[in-house]
Amino acid sequence: MTTILKSEPLDNAMAVKRKSNVRRLIALAVMAFLTVVLYMTLNVRFDNPKLFEYAMRIRTPKVITMLLVASCIGGASMVFQSVINNTIVTPCLLGMNSLYTLIHTAVVFFFGTGSLVARNTNVAFAMDLALMGVIATFIYSYMFKKTKYNVLYVLLIGTVLTSFFSSMQTTMVRAMDPNEYDTLLTTLVASFSNINSEIILLAAVMMALVVIVFRKDLALLDIITLGKEQAINLGVDYDRTIRKLLLGVVLLIAIATAMVGPISFLGLIIANLSRQLLKTYRHSHLIMGSALIGMVLLVGGQVIVERVFVYSIPISVFITVGGGLYFLYLLLTQKRRS
Amino acid sequence: MVDGVNFEIPKGKVLSLIGPNGAGKSTVMGIISRLIASDAGLVDFEGTAINKWKSRELSKRLAILTQANNIQMKLTVRELVTFGRFPYSGNHITGEDREIIDQAIGYMELTDMQDQFIDELSGGQRQRAYIAMVIAQDTEYVLLDEPTNNLDIYHATNMMKTVRRLCDELGKTVILVLHEINYAAFYSDYICAFVNGKIAKFGTVKEVMTKENLAEIYKVDFEIQEIEGKPLSIYY
Numbered sequence: 001m002t003t004i005l006k007s008e009p010l011d012n013a014m015a016v017k018r019k020s021n022v023r024r025l026i027a028l029a030v031m032a033f034l035t036v037v038l039y040m041t042l043n044v045r046f047d048n049p050k051l052f053e054y055a056m057r058i059r060t061p062k063v064i065t066m067l068l069v070a071s072c073i074g075g076a077s078m079v080f081q082s083v084i085n086n087t088i089v090t091p092c093l094l095g096m097n098s099l100y101t102l103i104h105t106a107v108v109f110f111f112g113t114g115s116l117v118a119r120n121t122n123v124a125f126a127m128d129l130a131l132m133g134v135i136a137t138f139i140y141s142y143m144f145k146k147t148k149y150n151v152l153y154v155l156l157i158g159t160v161l162t163s164f165f166s167s168m169q170t171t172m173v174r175a176m177d178p179n180e181y182d183t184l185l186t187t188l189v190a191s192f193s194n195i196n197s198e199i200i201l202l203a204a205v206m207m208a209l210v211v212i213v214f215r216k217d218l219a220l221l222d223i224i225t226l227g228k229e230q231a232i233n234l235g236v237d238y239d240r241t242i243r244k245l246l247l248g249v250v251l252l253i254a255i256a257t258a259m260v261g262p263i264s265f266l267g268l269i270i271a272n273l274s275r276q277l278l279k280t281y282r283h284s285h286l287i288m289g290s291a292l293i294g295m296v297l298l299v300g301g302q303v304i305v306e307r308v309f310v311y312s313i314p315i316s317v318f319i320t321v322g323g324g325l326y327f328l329y330l331l332l333t334q335k336r337r338s
Numbered sequence: 339m340v341d342g343v344n345f346e347i348p349k350g351k352v353l354s355l356i357g358p359n360g361a362g363k364s365t366v367m368g369i370i371s372r373l374i375a376s377d378a379g380l381v382d383f384e385g386t387a388i389n390k391w392k393s394r395e396l397s398k399r400l401a402i403l404t405q406a407n408n409i410q411m412k413l414t415v416r417e418l419v420t421f422g423r424f425p426y427s428g429n430h431i432t433g434e435d436r437e438i439i440d441q442a443i444g445y446m447e448l449t450d451m452q453d454q455f456i457d458e459l460s461g462g463q464r465q466r467a468y469i470a471m472v473i474a475q476d477t478e479y480v481l482l483d484e485p486t487n488n489l490d491i492y493h494a495t496n497m498m499k500t501v502r503r504l505c506d507e508l509g510k511t512v513i514l515v516l517h518e519i520n521y522a523a524f525y526s527d528y529i530c531a532f533v534n535g536k537i538a539k540f541g542t543v544k545e546v547m548t549k550e551n552l553a554e555i556y557k558v559d560f561e562i563q564e565i566e567g568k569p570l571s572i573y574y
Contacts, residue, residue: 087410219428219429222421222429223421223424225411226411226421229373229402229404230421232373232393233402233403234421234422234424234475235393235394235396235398237393275412279412280412281412281413281417
């Protein structure tokens with residue numbers, strides 16, 4: 001009896017901490033909602049039904065895409081950081097951005113900008129997804145197993161692949177018709193236009209599938225971050241879980257990149273902001289925080305891009321510049337490990 | 339590399355593995371606890387080979403604490419100890435789990451600081467938190483790889499006293515890898531000495547702690563003095 005009574009006040013302190021994190025998550029959700037509302041209503045002509053319908057038709061798919069991409073990147077980045085056990089890595093290191101750029105450059109190089117593959121967004125999406133998914137799965141899942149489950153090899157392979165894909169892409173670009181290159185260049189930057197509802201539906205379904213298939217491994221994330229020895233001590237198959245989580249990360253990044261282009265650098269920003277805001281080890285909270293912060297940044301950023309800069313500066317510029325500065329800040333303030 | 343190592347772990351006692359650097363103590367500990375796979379040989383745990391055990395079942399009988407404990411997570415002491423209940427309850431902690439966690443934290447005298455983050459604690463306090471987690475894991479066998487490393491004399495001595503209590507009060511079988519042979523001599527029941535990947539000596543403390551044995555193992559001269567009935571060594 002006495003021990004049960006003792007539990008309550010001691011549990012309270014933890015419950016208070018958890019409550020404050022939940023409060024912060026709710027605050028983030030509200031911010032995300034307000035940002036979405038702002039995006040959907042700013043400069044919209046409510047008086048004219050035709051213009052209103054036009055605005056909604058343009059904005060709705062964009063905003064849904066942004067929410068999906070934020071969730072994908074937010075979740076994948078957090079999981080990737082836990083798998084690699086380092087808070088300043090990003091799934092960019094897997095080389096998917098370079099692969100995406102290479103695929104699109106190769107299409108223009110071999111088939112031209114007038115070809116079906118280059119023009120039709122559905123075909124392009126399917127091809128991106130298939131190629132990136134297959135290549136990444138083969139390389140990261142298979143090679144990871146072959147190299148005895150050492151996560152450092154993942155980073156090494158990613159670095160080598162990034163160089164490899166970039167070099168091929170640069171060579172093609174040099175030999176390309178300059179007019180073709182101009183057209184190509186605009187497609188190599190992350191963009192939320194040109195997304196139709198079929199792509200959104202397919203992407204959402206695939207995202208859901210990945211989460212469902214890997215749900216058991218996602219539940220083990222907290223234990224994984226205790227380290228390999230502790231995870232095994234507590235009865236978890238560390239190597240197998242890491243391999244499956246890595247595969248999930250790779251697939252989610254492939255989906256997001258196939259949708260909008262090279263965007264995974266955002267993951268560094270939102271994963272670390274989430275860690276700073278929610279001081280907890282619980283991945284359920286951290287991933288949700290990461291996704292919500294991503295939504296606020298993407299939708300808010302797009303509002304600025306569209307209304308303040310009138311589309312002249314793409315959002316990837318803000319992500320890269322902001323992310324770069326934040327990355328330097330993270331490096332400089334990283335606590336020295338004793 | 340270890341070769342031809344063959345011994346039986348005495349139940350309900352404290353066994354210390356000692357020996358020079360690179361002798362294979364941590365390797366043997368790793369093989370016993372399934373952290374490392376052996377190339378040949380058999381580890382028999384309660385009648386079944388250790389690699390045939392389901393890891394989750396094994397984690398309720400055997401706990402291992404290694405030296406690699408520098409995680410960067412924002413974890414409080416209580417949250418860390420709670421992980422010790424994972425083999426039993428997964429991610430869903432019951433009321434009974436909470437009682438066990440309270441008791442483990444109380445046993446290690448961490449009740450006042452259980453809501454502090456472990457990266458804000460001193461080395462000695464953090465080590466106690468990990469031991470509390472091992473206690474919460476409620477296993478019959480506890481394996482500790484150099485638990486007194488990086489601890490000052492006060493904390494190291496207290497750690498050894500706790501090891502003794504784990505055995506005497508909680509009835510656990512404890513196996514330790516130790517560098518400090520005097521801690522091994524004073525606080526354990528049996529000693530297994532390794533040299534170059536093989537067992538040089540296995541026996542009770544009195545049997546192993548002799549001038550001749552220690553000189554053979556460490557290649558250095560020793561004097562033995564009896565303190566409180568235990569043979570302690572002086573080396574120079």
